[in-house]
Amino acid sequence: DIDQRPIPTDGREMLGRLLALAPPARDYHETDIRLGNAKPRPRTLPLTVTYDVGDQRQFNTVNGPMTATVAAITDNAYFWMEEGLAYSADDLTAVVTRFDQELYPHITTRFGTEWSPGIDGDPRFSILHLTQFESDELGYFDSVDEYPRHVFPESNEQEVIYLNLGDLRLGGDLYYGTLVHEMQHLVQWHLDPNEETWLDEGLSQLAEHTAGFDSFEVSDYLNNPALPLTEWGEADVYGHYAASALFMIYFQEQLGDEAVYDLAHHPADGMASVAAVLAVHRPDLTLEQFMSDWVVANFLRHGGWGTQYAYDYNFRLPRHDQRVSSVPFSEVRDLPQYGARYIELPAGNYRLAFAGDTLVDMADAPETGRQIWLAPAVDNAEATLTTRLDLRQLTSATLEFDAWYDLEEEYDYAYVMASTDGGATWQVLDLGERAVFSSYGVGLTGQSAGWQRFALALEDDGLTGQEILLRFTMLSDGGVSERGVALDNIAVPELGFLDVVEEGATLDWVAEGFTAVSAQVPQQWSVQLITYAGNGGEVVQMPLDGRNQGQWELSLTDSATLVISPQTPLARHTAGYWLSLDE
Numbered sequence: 001d002i003d004q005r006p007i008p009t010d011g012r013e014m015l016g017r018l019l020a021l022a023p024p025a026r027d028y029h030e031t032d033i034r035l036g037n038a039k040p041r042p043r044t045l046p047l048t049v050t051y052d053v054g055d056q057r058q059f060n061t062v063n064g065p066m067t068a069t070v071a072a073i074t075d076n077a078y079f080w081m082e083e084g085l086a087y088s089a090d091d092l093t094a095v096v097t098r099f100d101q102e103l104y105p106h107i108t109t110r111f112g113t114e115w116s117p118g119i120d121g122d123p124r125f126s127i128l129h130l131t132q133f134e135s136d137e138l139g140y141f142d143s144v145d146e147y148p149r150h151v152f153p154e155s156n157e158q159e160v161i162y163l164n165l166g167d168l169r170l171g172g173d174l175y176y177g178t179l180v181h182e183m184q185h186l187v188q189w190h191l192d193p194n195e196e197t198w199l200d201e202g203l204s205q206l207a208e209h210t211a212g213f214d215s216f217e218v219s220d221y222l223n224n225p226a227l228p229l230t231e232w233g234e235a236d237v238y239g240h241y242a243a244s245a246l247f248m249i250y251f252q253e254q255l256g257d258e259a260v261y262d263l264a265h266h267p268a269d270g271m272a273s274v275a276a277v278l279a280v281h282r283p284d285l286t287l288e289q290f291m292s293d294w295v296v297a298n299f300l301r302h303g304g305w306g307t308q309y310a311y312d313y314n315f316r317l318p319r320h321d322q323r324v325s326s327v328p329f330s331e332v333r334d335l336p337q338y339g340a341r342y343i344e345l346p347a348g349n350y351r352l353a354f355a356g357d358t359l360v361d362m363a364d365a366p367e368t369g370r371q372i373w374l375a376p377a378v379d380n381a382e383a384t385l386t387t388r389l390d391l392r393q394l395t396s397a398t399l400e401f402d403a404w405y406d407l408e409e410e411y412d413y414a415y416v417m418a419s420t421d422g423g424a425t426w427q428v429l430d431l432g433e434r435a436v437f438s439s440y441g442v443g444l445t446g447q448s449a450g451w452q453r454f455a456l457a458l459e460d461d462g463l464t465g466q467e468i469l470l471r472f473t474m475l476s477d478g479g480v481s482e483r484g485v486a487l488d489n490i491a492v493p494e495l496g497f498l499d500v501v502e503e504g505a506t507l508d509w510v511a512e513g514f515t516a517v518s519a520q521v522p523q524q525w526s527v528q529l530i531t532y533a534g535n536g537g538e539v540v541q542m543p544l545d546g547r548n549q550g551q552w553e554l555s556l557t558d559s560a561t562l563v564i565s566p567q568t569p570l571a572r573h574t575a576g577y578w579l580s581l582d583e
Helices: 011-019 028-035 089-110 173-191 197-211 234-255 257-265 271-281 287-300
Strands: 056-061 064-073 077-082 125-130 139-141 160-164 329-335 341-345 348-356 359-361 371-375 382-390 398-406 413-419 436-438 441-443 452-457 467-475 484-492 497-499 510-512 515-518 520-522 525-533 536-541 549-556 560-566 575-582
Touching (some): 011 271, 011 515, 011 520, 056 125, 064 089, 089 173, 089 197, 089 257, 139 173, 173 197, 173 257, 197 234, 197 257, 234 257, 234 271, 234 287, 257 271, 271 287, 287 525, 287 560, 329 560, 348 525, 348 560, 371 382, 382 484, 413 441, 467 484, 515 520
Parallel strands (some): 077 125, 125 160
Antiparallel strands (some): 056 064, 064 077, 139 160, 329 575, 348 549, 348 575, 371 484, 371 515, 382 467, 382 510, 398 452, 398 484, 436 441, 484 497, 525 536, 525 560
């Protein structure tokens, strides 16, 4: 069934609140000290050793510990070779020269610089060549190496790029493409360590492309354009790589290198950062129109319909994923956010009608009201919602709240915590039988199966009789994220405090990564018709009413293409639509 609930009048405002989010990146070192009662130790190491050609050291790798030797040095990098690895000295010399004169300047000019002097105080990072990976990866960058061993015991405590010479030829195009790909990850971690995976990978593939090394096939995406651009999954990982690559190539061609540089540096993540950069470089263009233009450009790749539909990049055009041969016709389908369908329509005179879902759930609907405190899950983030409570006159006090959560189980957690020293250290509070033990105490993980009510006796944690800071926190790791955490009806009855997250809330909050938003936000749609005439044609956007309904009276002398794409940023649910062709 198609969701046809009325769109609230403040729907656009709610979408704006989501796009304004820039969740703080998680610093595992700082988190360990603040939450794990770890002994305060330096975040970085003093420079105790610099390496010369021929020096050796041990590295922790995906294959386990191994020894490597410095084979070459530039002003910016050490080139390490695994002990016993056979390679050509001439090939290495050519690689070092090209890296120094071409590739390193290419990355730093277009995207930015790595953390330097970094964790180890050495301005050089390491490029480690291994005989073979146990995985099928060509290379990788691991942010674990950017932390001291008292945080991650397996850290190599220096900036490292790992390259698999079992599948790469030293000095080959695939080698260079992998090198610049991983260099961009190294840089991006320094610039915005919690960038969404799809955009981080898109930037790395753009680095390959602009350096002249395309190791991806965009057909992996265009053969299945319904794939969600803004999600990442191993089930169709090559399709996700291809979608991200094609999007970033389009972004760069339409907006230029300066916009790419700004995107890499912007603290927001995913579509929020795309929207922010677009507002600076093309204030005349909305995010919705830009994304609508992109899905059409992927089908046309030709300026005959307008420069916004053209690519300089050459690729094989996708086919229609459906052909409507006769009228009448109707269907009800689901599409992931930022996926696209290309439907061939027949020539003739007929009415085309469309109706799409009006709302999409960011969380389950709350028990009362519409608004909630929401922290959408993003990679490597620490979202916090903090307020001050004066419990000096109380010997007992109860914190009550409703919580909904959808978190990567045993990796991402939500906590409730309190501080009695102004935020220098934090005590994680016991959430009862629904919580599980984690590195920092008991927290919530996995799925809540609806809204759950919590009541915490603050005197049991020794918090009454003093002023405290109260904080709700969501901590996420990298790689996989689900839908996030939501809160509602937060109360301390003994203080007369109640926040129902609607108008008139009585608690003053400092929100970082949380926003007060409706649990359901407008589902946005792009419905476009491509018609053909000579060496070009026309692209028309269907106007939709307040129920996401629209229709055209068509009179087509030739076949045409209908392009449908749902476009709600940060949403994870698929969106349903109904399409009808009737004489």
